[in-house]
Amino acid sequence: MTEKKFPFHDHPLAYEKLDRFSCILCKKKGGFGYFCDKCYFWGHKECIKRSLLHPSPCKHSLKIYTLEALGYAGDHCHFCRDYLLDDFFHCLICNINMDLKCLKDPPPSSIYHPKNHMHMLTLLPRVVTFTCNACSVEGKRNPYVCLECNLMFHKDCIYLPRVISINCHDHRISRIFHLGLGDWKCGICRQKISCSHGAFTCLRCPSLAFHLKCAMKDDVWDGKEFEAEPKEELEDELEDDSEKEIEDDSSEEEIEEP
Ligand SMILES: [Zn+2]
Ligand SMILES: [Zn+2]
Ligand SMILES: [Zn+2]
Ligand SMILES: [Zn+2]
Ligand SMILES: [Zn+2]
Ligand SMILES: [Zn+2]
Ligand SMILES: [Zn+2]
Ligand SMILES: [Zn+2]
Missing domain, CATH: 3.30.60 (Wheat Germ Agglutinin (Isolectin 2); domain 1)
Structure with missing residues (x-):
């Protein structure tokens, strides 16, 4: 039996008819395929072609390993974090493992x-x-x-929403990237919110903040997202500020001019 080395497996493989093992990819027995007598890897030629020829989630070529090789980059699938309970795929470049499920249905690139x-x-x-x-x-x-x-x-x-309405606060709340310095407590769970974390805040009630997770709970938020910042609230806000600015400007000018 002539053996051949392929990029998708560490050991040389023989092409033969085999009924003892099921295909590493389609799990069916019978037919011709590549067999490794060192780790008892066996796969239909067509199945290997199909799964390895279209680009992997990381765009590199993958190796197929049987469970015996476990320990390569941990024992979880890199994407779904499930334990690897079956033969798996490994990318040497990224040093990650993935299971068949994630190879077939990868996260969007x-x-x-x-x-x-x-x-x-x-x-x-x-x-x-x-x-x-x-x-x-x-x-x-x-x-x-x-x-x-x-x-x-x-x-x-x-996909986080930007502006939402929740059932435990009268005004719409807007998501901001981080809260800024302060001693923030969540208006829903009453626990601390780290000032460097993103949160929802209310434009009308500047002292209020909500954890992203708390505000998006099913029993708090109806799942509807508003397209833009709540309009009247923003306009009120801007009007207040512009009045202040005008006063500030005039006082600054007086100081700078002489
Ligand atoms: Zn197969
Ligand atoms: Zn092998
Ligand atoms: Zn997975
Ligand atoms: Zn890779
Ligand atoms: Zn960008
Ligand atoms: Zn909370
Ligand atoms: Zn995030
Ligand atoms: Zn409010």
């Missing part, structure tokens, strides 16, 4: 959601620590990155 960010965001499928530019909480893997603006987001945070 780019997301365009202009409502929250005007540019295309690209998945960086790595173990990498980053501060999310929507919620300000540290992420540990797979940020979606805008290379134009140098911003990184948790996947879920790309």
